[in-house]
Amino acid sequence: MDTIYTSGGEVYHAAVFRILFIGDIVGRPGRRAVREILPVLQEKYEIDFVIANGENSAHGAGHTVKTSNEIFDSGVHAITSGDHLWDNREVIQLLKNEPRFFRPLNYPSGVTGNGAGIVLAPNGIKVGIINLQGRTFMKPLENPFHAGMEAATRLRKEVQVVFVDFHAEATAEKICMGRFLDGHVSAVVGTHTHVQTADESIFPKGTAYLSDAGFTGPHEGVIGREADQAIHRFLTAESKRLEIAARDVRLQGALVDVDETTGKALKIQRISEPVVSFEEQIRRAEAAKESVRVSRIQDLINPTLVF
Ligand SMILES: [Fe+2]
Numbered sequence: 240m241d242t243i244y245t246s247g248g249e250v251y252h253a254a255v256f257r258i259l260f261i262g263d264i265v266g267r268p269g270r271r272a273v274r275e276i277l278p279v280l281q282e283k284y285e286i287d288f289v290i291a292n293g294e295n296s297a298h299g300a301g302h303t304v305k306t307s308n309e310i311f312d313s314g315v316h317a318i319t320s321g322d323h324l325w326d327n328r329e330v331i332q333l334l335k336n337e338p339r340f341f342r343p344l345n346y347p348s349g350v351t352g353n354g355a356g357i358v359l360a361p362n363g364i365k366v367g368i369i370n371l372q373g374r375t376f377m378k379p380l381e382n383p384f385h386a387g388m389e390a391a392t393r394l395r396k397e398v399q400v401v402f403v404d405f406h407a408e409a410t411a412e413k414i415c416m417g418r419f420l421d422g423h424v425s426a427v428v429g430t431h432t433h434v435q436t437a438d439e440s441i442f443p444k445g446t447a448y449l450s451d452a453g454f455t456g457p458h459e460g461v462i463g464r465e466a467d468q469a470i471h472r473f474l475t476a477e478s479k480r481l482e483i484a485a486r487d488v489r490l491q492g493a494l495v496d497v498d499e500t501t502g503k504a505l506k507i508q509r510i511s512e513p514v515v516s517f518e519e520q521i522r523r524a525e526a527a528k529e530s531v532r533v534s535r536i537q538d539l540i541n542p543t544l545v546f
């Protein structure tokens with residue numbers, strides 16, 4: 240779409256390519272959130288392309304062909320992953336056969352699957368996608384900085400728009416990646432912690448950045464799991480599989496506007512959308528005389544825009 244932007248008092252006219260990135264999809268509730276909320280967001284924001292991190296989409300642990308197809312069928316154009324990549328053996332079929340499925344690029348050479356590539360958007364724009372995994376407090380893969388820059392340089396010979404999902408634990412490592420790739424890619428958005436950060440910005444050379452997109456799934460729990468079970472693990476050090484939580488299901492992520500002719504980002508906006516509409520939530524909170532909750536929901540309706 241053609242849009243006029245103002246930045247620092249200057250008027251900016253651009254052909255905008257709008258990307259929605261969806262943070263880690265957790266289990267069936269997360270997949271439901273994508274299915275139900277994505278059409279609403281499509282309508283509201285006129286989104287051109289959707290990328291989703293799906294590393295927790297198969298009952299919280301990894302990917303299956305069925306759950307990945309469900310996500311694609313909901314309107315997602317590319318799926319990225321992370322440290323839960325190998326939790327389900329079926330992932331090998333996706334790595335071998337699905338060009339829209341990405342694993343972290345910085346595995347040793349020879350590992351099956353793609354860590355970077357190009358996916359065609361419905362409007363004909365080619366989108367470069369790079370999936371990287373951090374090394375701080377995580378499994379020591381190859382250096383994601385060298386791998387990321389090499390892939391960005393290679394992709395930019397063919398496309399303008401390049402999106403990076405940096406799946407990492409440490410905020411400092413993520414910010415370093417954003418600064419390192421500033422001007423080389425359109426956006427660097429972090430995943431993995433499942434906690435959405437409030438540091439969205441456009442870096443000086445035109446790369447949109449957000450440390451973590453948050454997660455898509457049940458938020459009344461501990462990063463998507465039942466709270467009692469997660470607390471029990473800390474109290475006892477027992478290692479049991481944690482069940483997926485159920486309530487307060489939200490789709491979280493970020494909207495990024497990119498100038499499709501230059502590849503530079505124009506705007507980034509956090510998304511945190513509940514399965515129940517905001518209007519319905521406000522109606523219920525008002526009926527229950529929960530004024531604090533009403534104002535919290537109103538705050539969600541008016542997210543901060545950063546230019
Ligand atoms: Fe992860």
Ligand SMILES: [Fe+2]
Nearest residue numbers: 263294295431
């Ligand atoms: Fe995750």
